[in-house]
Amino acid sequence: xxxxxxxxxxxxxxxxxxxxxxxxxxxxxxxxxxxxxxxxxxxxxxxxxxxxxxxxxxxxxxxxxxxxxxxxxxxxxxxxxxxxxxxxxxxxxxxxxxxxxxxxxxxxxxxxx
Amino acid sequence: xxxxxxxxxxxxxxxxxxxxxxxxxxxxxxxxxxxxxxxxxxxxxxxxxxxxxxxxxxxxxxxxxxxxxxxxxxxxxxxxxxxxxxxxxxxxxxxxxxxxxxxxxxxxxxxxxxx
Numbered sequence: 001x002x003x004x005x006x007x008x009x010x011x012x013x014x015x016x017x018x019x020x021x022x023x024x025x026x027x028x029x030x031x032x033x034x035x036x037x038x039x040x041x042x043x044x045x046x047x048x049x050x051x052x053x054x055x056x057x058x059x060x061x062x063x064x065x066x067x068x069x070x071x072x073x074x075x076x077x078x079x080x081x082x083x084x085x086x087x088x089x090x091x092x093x094x095x096x097x098x099x100x101x102x103x104x105x106x107x108x109x110x111x112x113x
Numbered sequence: 114x115x116x117x118x119x120x121x122x123x124x125x126x127x128x129x130x131x132x133x134x135x136x137x138x139x140x141x142x143x144x145x146x147x148x149x150x151x152x153x154x155x156x157x158x159x160x161x162x163x164x165x166x167x168x169x170x171x172x173x174x175x176x177x178x179x180x181x182x183x184x185x186x187x188x189x190x191x192x193x194x195x196x197x198x199x200x201x202x203x204x205x206x207x208x209x210x211x212x213x214x215x216x217x218x219x220x221x222x223x224x225x226x227x228x
Contacts, residue, residue: 031215042115043156043203043219050214088156092215100171101148101217103156 002027002093006104013079013111021074021107023089032065032072033090037106043088047074079111116140117220119204125226131192134223136204138185144168144207145187146217147179151200162187194227201225 003026013019025032032049047056049065049072056063060083062075072089089104116139126132138145147159149172158171162181173179176194181187191198201224205217 033216040201040224042221043205044115045216045218048214048216100158100161100169101156102158105155 002029002091002102004089004091004102004104006087006089006107009105009107011107011109013076013109015080015111015113016078018078019076021076021087021089021109023072023074023104025070025072025089025091025102028067028070028094029091030067030094031092033101034061034063034072034074035088035090035103037086037088039086046087074107076109079109081111081113084109084111115218115220117204117206117218119202119220119223121223122221123224123226125228126194127228128194128196130194130227131190132194132225134189134191134202134204134225136187136189136206136220138187138204138206139218142206142208142218143185145181145185146205146207147173147187147189148203148205148219149200150203150222151197156203159189191225194225196227199225199227 005024034047035043047063052067054065060077065072086106086108088106090101118137120135143164146161150156159173161169179189201222203222205219
């Protein structure tokens with residue numbers, strides 16, 4: 001059974017600081033996503049990582065994928081308050097239904113002034 | 114705005130009752146997915162429909178059923194409701210059964226409270 005583990009689950013940061021969220025998944029997968037969710041709101045796709053060594057950046061966020069280690073990271077650079085949200089690491093089982101996304105528990109990020 | 118529309122946004126009902134949640138996918142998307150988000154279980158895949166046919170099933174209870182209509186909108190029916198069914202139910206859509214990226218676009222969700 002494919003499992004996704006994120007850490008930390010809670011992260012309180014000061015504005016301007018850097019931090020990394022880690023995501024490990026238990027079995028082989030060919031794709032990894034990062035989604036963002038604001039409280040009580042929908043899920044917004046941030047990054048789609050489709051190959052080993054993939055690195056994508058958008059603003060202050062950068063995501064990477066190491067399929068051999070079954071590890072993805074989400075790096076936050078110079079955090080700002082607007083980044084406060086819950087971030088989910090998501091994947092699918094290799095060969096499984098595309099829509100059967102397996103979500104991690106999420107990392108609740110709080111950026112304080 | 115993802116383009117996926119869900120109604121109602123909020124629903125309060127009693128145990129034993131039945132409710133229907135509705136979803137309209139993004140224009141042109143043929144696949145619809147239903148997810149449940151609860152505090153104890155997190156986000157779980159329930160079921161997928163593609164162009165009117167069931168394509169994949171996840172952790173969907175027998176008390177729950179779904180369908181996708183010819184106009185591609187979908188409905189999730191929840192019956193014999195229990196307190197534990199209280200959750201946020203998301204609908205998502207994507208293009209073909211397996212798009213290049215597998216990226217899903219989520220609606221705003223329907224928050225169900227069972228009292």
